[in-house]
Amino acid sequence: MPDTALHDWNLAPKEAIALQKRLAGRVEREDRLDTVRHLAGVDIGFEQDGAITRAAVVVLAWPPEAEGAFTVVERVVHREPTRMPYVPGLLSFREVPAALGAFEKLTTRPQLAMVDGQGIAHPRRIGVASHLGLWLDLPTIGVAKTRLCGRHDEPGPARGDWVPLVDGPEDETIGAVLRSRAKVKPIFVSPGHRVSLHTALDWVVACLGRTKLPEPTRLADRLASRRDFKKGE
DNA sequence: GCGACAG
DNA sequence: ATCTTGTCGC
Numbered sequence: 001m002p003d004t005a006l007h008d009w010n011l012a013p014k015e016a017i018a019l020q021k022r023l024a025g026r027v028e029r030e031d032r033l034d035t036v037r038h039l040a041g042v043d044i045g046f047e048q049d050g051a052i053t054r055a056a057v058v059v060l061a062w063p064p065e066a067e068g069a070f071t072v073v074e075r076v077v078h079r080e081p082t083r084m085p086y087v088p089g090l091l092s093f094r095e096v097p098a099a100l101g102a103f104e105k106l107t108t109r110p111q112l113a114m115v116d117g118q119g120i121a122h123p124r125r126i127g128v129a130s131h132l133g134l135w136l137d138l139p140t141i142g143v144a145k146t147r148l149c150g151r152h153d154e155p156g157p158a159r160g161d162w163v164p165l166v167d168g169p170e171d172e173t174i175g176a177v178l179r180s181r182a183k184v185k186p187i188f189v190s191p192g193h194r195v196s197l198h199t200a201l202d203w204v205v206a207c208l209g210r211t212k213l214p215e216p217t218r219l220a221d222r223l224a225s226r227r228d229f230k231k232g233e
Numbered sequence: 234g235c236g237a238c239a240g
Numbered sequence: 241a242t243c244t245t246g247t248c249g250c
Contacts (some may be wrong), residue, residue, distance in 0.1 A: 091240060121234085121239085
């Protein structure tokens with residue numbers, strides 16, 4: 001819970017970067033996931049040519065009934081006018097406000113959340129997953145479909161194979177490139193807040209079904225991009 | 234100066 | 241992110 005009063009989500013790039021540098025120091029990476037009973041998936045989509053930001057949060061019961069078979073406990077959608085354009089490295093300022101709106105509508109309080117985007121695998125080590133986790137004081141894991149920064153080798157071909165994602169002059173490990181499904185481009189997993197890379201990988205692998213994305217993020221994706229039918233808005 | 238660049 | 245046809249595989 002950063003200094004709320006001082007956090008403006010409509011900052012100019014220069015100020016946004018300065019804020020990220022300050023907040024990055026508060027991002028923790030410990031393991032405090034003993035009693036997880038509810039796991040959330042978070043993703044943001046857009047409507048009306050980007051004019052409306054649509055945040056979706058799906059809460060799943062842990063553990064699953066079977067491999068990749070989770071029980072959906074709650075699903076919420078929050079829409080609001082888009083406030084910022086997309087700028088690589090400053091995604092949080094565009095998506096987090098809407099995500100917070102969705103969390104406010106939530107009846108359940110998850111103990112862990114997987115967010116579509118990077119965690120600390122970010123130039124200043126504070127991607128959307130980390131920023132959201134810091135703000136909600138909630139353990140989070142970043143699950144991105146493509147790379148933002150860092151270097152890596154090609155992970156093995158088998159599901160579960162992974163290689164470290166490193167960055168900086170000293171090859172600091174900032175995440176992992178995981179083959180979540182055979183024959184498919186790997187995903188980028190990184191610690192968000194209060195989670196280590198090892199723990200992040202364990203959770204993501206444990207949530208994999210037969211698809212490329214882990215269930216939490218996959219379901220949130222569908223709801224955010226209204227590819228989800230059933231209930232919802 | 235020339236690329237790279239989450240969603 | 242979003243748009244959009246066809247195609248491949250379980």
